Amino acid sequence: MIKTEKVLHLKSSRGRKVRVVREHYLRERVPCFSALCQAGCENDGKVLPGDLTHYVVPDAEVVLNYLEVLELVELQGVVFTQTACQALHSKGRRFYNRLRNLLKDPRHDCVLFANEFQEFSYCPREKGESQEKWQTRCVYAAAVWYYNHLAGMMNLVMITEDLDAVSRFSSLNSGVYVIGVQEYLQSFWPALQAAQDLYGSVRQALQEKEADGSQREFPEHLPAQVLEAGIKSGRFVQGTLNVSKHRAQNEAFVTSDGLSSKSPDLSAGVLVEGSKSRNRAVHGDLVAVELLPKAEWRGKVTALSEGPADERSGDDETKPMPTGRVVGILQRNWRDYVVTFPPRDAAQAQSRAAQRVLAVPWDRRIPKVRISTQQADALQDHRVVVRIDSWPSTSLYPNGHSVRVLGRAGELETEVQTVLIENCIHVPPFSEAQLREMPVNSPEKPWAADPAEAAARRDLRQTHLVFSIDPQGCEDVDDTLSVRRLAGGKLLELGVHIADVTHFVREGSLTDLEARSRATTYYLADRRYDMLPAVLSADLCSLLGGVDRYAMSVMWELDAQSLAVTKVWFGRTLIRSSYQLHYELAQALLNGEEAQVPELARLDPEERDAKLSELIQALETLTHIARHLRAQRDRGGALELEGVEVRAQLDQDKNITALVPRQPLEVHETVAECMIYANHWVARKIQEAFPYQALLRRHPPPRQELFSQLVDTARAAGFSIDTRTNKALADSLDRAVDPEDPLVNRLLRMMATQAMSQALYFSTGAQPEDQFYHYGLALDRYTHFTSPIRRYADMVVHRLLTAALQLERGAEPGKPPAGNKDMEELAEHINSRNRAAQRAQNLSTGLFQCLFFKERDPETDPRCVADAIIYSIRDNGVLVFIPEYGVKGPVYMRNKEGLVVAAGPDSTCEWQSGSVRRHSDHITTMSGRGSATFRLFDHITVRISVLSTNCHADTLTLQVISNQPHLGAAPQRPGSPRRSQLVQEVVRLAGEAQEKAARRPELSKEEREFRQSRTPNLYSLLEEIRELALMDPDAAARAGTVMA
């Protein structure tokens, strides 16, 4: 080892430049991480393949400015030098972390070479040599070292934007090429248009940046150490900036979990009003705010707002709240944004150079982004993905560059891609390398259970009647059930058997990493994106009927009389499901209706009857057990909440033919109850084995103040709601029934759900035990175990359960589970992906709702007129719910022009000049036609139309056309069909759909996908109702802004 000195110029945390002299040790052996290595390097971990045409070594400046081009997974054989890495480090932690993640990610073919520790590639900096020149020389030396180290078997390409370096170095060594980035991409990756486009747009943005003006538009941000000291002393408040969706121009709030504990004043956050006070902070950034003097505090606006550009009207405000201004930014949380390029005339007018465009983000909370592009004309009315680069204090708008073009605004594919990108959902097709990890299952080589593996499992194939109940057309069956009598009928044995996904997906494999980063299967209204490749999700892990499958099972022995658990067994099993039932069929069997079970169709009548009665008996026993389990939880205070889910019915061209609300069946509850039970018992098991690192799911109790709207609304209808405990809430909701109008109860349940907190995954080491409680399910411990095909959390739990069982047997776990910190980090990642999945699903439902109405003329089509019920009163209007379509939204009583809704003697409504008065439970309009009153829970008739804006998602607008119920609204009025009728109706519809499908020669791919994508999927309905859907943060945010 050779000792030398190295001089570093560092920036201290206070921003000063410091010269540091370090002892620097050089070695002969520094790993090269190449498969071609002949020198016996210790190449642990990721290695560059030997079968590439070249390795590419970017210089420091290229890494600094074009890292996102190098992040493209298609670029292979990238060598990052230590020199470039350190240069990036000085640019900021965010960039440095991106490179670190890239190096860690096995899907990216790149390595790090510690060139400055390598004796023969290290270059000391020369006197008078600039930092940049020296870095470029170091990188070149590293490229030469590689060429020599690999004995000339691999060509090396150094890429640099320094033309001087190109001419100086390019002829020095044959086999080591030095070229510019653009030339490199064009000659070596001609087919990779995305890389060239991205390069072009980043370069343009860099050039524009140099040409920026100098007039200051915003105050400078305070330096980091001032912010830190200010936060410590309490002068500044730290939190996340949340821009109001409805008043994006003017209203933003800084919120933080810690705020309310510090000062009760700040529990609702700090209001930041106007763009100057926001001082270049973007929605989602972590900021420091300074509170203004109390005299300058303002209130939130409470009126319903029409359109995005609404200015504050002044009169409809809540009482003043803490108000402040942003003084600094602690962390930018910029992501990829979808923007729309404005029409050409406007583009030319708004910018000095025709190539500078102010693009409008799809998300109204994001400011317009200034993009420099040659394609301003070609891209008008297109949706484009952009990234923000900087926001200097001299610019009214942030600067950014385009990444890729999605397509023309308004086209279905463009809009669906927009929904995905806006939620950071990245779901590329599974790569070849991932698919190579999959087991083979083809007609020539069908998969079969491995005899050794089978012997190690408990074999249930002969002893247990196993069956599944799922939505129709479901291909990914991850749960099955069994039930049988033991000990001459004294005991019952209930079994839940779940797909053994982790048998096939090794921890840390490419498939595992991909599943982990997706964290869930994403369901949109017309398609879905699987978490796992189809060979697993639809085949080998899917517990299909009549084939051998590996499972993870939980089996309980219950006392046949009391149903108390006498014994529980967990373990790996081998099963063969006998029946693949769907919900409607199972319910029909339970109801004693005539129904065809496909698995029995070919048997002779006698055998068929015997098998049928065996199956029906199993279903009945299951229902009996589930009712008992449910009652048990009910006594603990489990909540039944209400969600509205609407499904778009599509024809083969993806045109919407109807919007169908989903309907619940009892059998659905039965299956859900068994799954809840299994999840609960597995949660207990893994928490006992790993008290500080088990992945559980908790549901915190709701904040009481959020219930006030529910309580007030219920009072208006004459009911009292007790929200002190979940039991009290459940009981009082049960009592709040209007015999005349079942919708009243449904609405109150919807409001209760909106006040709920979200259920969250967590690591048991990160929370005190009294926080483990699941409020909605009324269980002390809960987790997710039953859907490993479509939720990564369940895969983690399967691995924990496996490890717990190994420990129990006294064996060492194959791989010890992650520690508390890693587990908590994983839990947060999964939580954030689940929220994204939920938002994307809601947005895509909204997209299809708008498509449905867009194709109809609201003036003539009777489907655009519907019955609506009022559930909230506002200053200038009401909020209504339309049961037929599951739509909620505002209905204005006073419009922008100041006209009010006037009702005539025939109850028809029209706009007239007049005034509006709001009361606690009603709103009254006065006009030349007299006065009209709209009360909470009144039914009115509304017309639904679509408000299209080029730059954002379309929205539905609702206009009252009569203050009386809609006459055509029979299905939801009193005397609505009882449950059994509903069941028949759903069975009939499902049957018709199936017949229709059978008549068609072959289903298109889209259709097959749609049929899987949770057609009346009642199981998911229940899961979501109870846990997720209605705790949708987006809805809660809406509730916060619209429902002041």
Ligand SMILES: [Zn+2]
């Ligand atoms: Zn080597």
